[in-house]
Structure formats: structure tokens, C-alpha cells
Amino acid sequence: MKPTLPSGTNWRNAALAIGLALLLSACGFHLRGSDGSYNLPFASVYINLPASSPLAIDLKRNIRGTGATAIAADPAGADGVVEVISDPEATRGKSILSLNNNGRVREYLLSYTIVFRVRDRKGNELLAPTQIGLTRPITFNETQLLAKETEEAQLYRDMRADLVQQMMRRMAHIKPVLPAMSVAPAQL
Secondary structure, eight states, X not given: OOOOOOOHHXXXXXXXXXXXXXXXXXXXXOOTTTTOOOOOSOSEEEEOSOTTOHHHHHHHHHHHHHXXXXXXXXXXXXXXXXXXEEOHHHHOEEEEEEEOTTSOEEEEEEEEEEEEEEEETTOOEEEEEEEEEEEEEEEOOGGGHHHHHHHHHHHHHHHHHHHHHHHHXXXXXXXXXXXXXXXXXXXX
């Protein structure tokens, strides 16, 4: 049997689709936020968390990843200061979501919450205290205790990564306070 070739219309449609794809990629079209990068309005930023905090490590890694913002070691030398009011590592929680027929836990609800604000080097508040709260359900099975503990730890890591991305998005939308311009009174 001899294979049949597609009709001329199919060739034209395929060529048109390829041409449109090439045009879109050549003009610099990108989906908004598709690369995960953010333009922070600071040349340098200080984060008031202990250096060993998992949240601080993830946040600093993401800020360094922008390529345009440096991490300052001192708040006095930073253009922006991220003040963490409530550390999520200290306030993360685990509550019972549902029970089975025997009164044993079937599901837990994990929570991870942060309250933070951003100030400039002069102390002007650029971002008012902002709360970000995340929750994730997790099923529980007492016969798989070790696996469930590992799953819980992974869920907390995922929530921390999500929290950092939400913080980065909020900081990227900050508009720096511009100095007041002195205007000379109009001459009459």
C-alpha cells in the first residue's frame, strides 16, 4: 500500500501554525510571570531573620536570583528592610481536620502564616503589615507514620516556597517613596 500525502489545505494550515509560532517567539512575546523573576524596587535589601532560618535562606536565594538586588548585612546600608513580624517557623500549625468512625484522626490541616512589612532606609513604610496564610490538608494513617511525617515535612517546604513567591510578588509591586519636590511659588 502506498502512503497518502496530506491535502494542500493541511500543509497550508501546518505552515501557518509554524509561521505564527515563529512570529510570536521572534517578537519577544512571553507569558506574564512565566519565568518567575521579579524586579524589586531596591538596589539592596535587608531581611531581619536569623541567617539560619529556612525562610531567610529561601527568600535571600530568590532575591539574589533577580540579579539586580543585593542582600545587605546591615539595615542601615539597605534601600529596603523586610521586617518579619511573625516568623512562620514559630507559628506554623497542625490541627485536626476530620476523624474516622472510631474517633481517630483521618486528616490534619497544616498552616503556615507570616506577617511582614517593608520599610525604606528612612523608615518610611513601603508595604504595610501584610499577612500571608497558607493551609494544606494531609491525610493521616497510623500504619504509615514515617511516610506521613516525610509527607508533612515536604508540604511545609512547599508552603514555604509558595510563601516566598507571594512575598516576592508583593515586594515587586512596591512603589518607592519619592522625595518631595520643592515648588517655587508662582510670581505674580
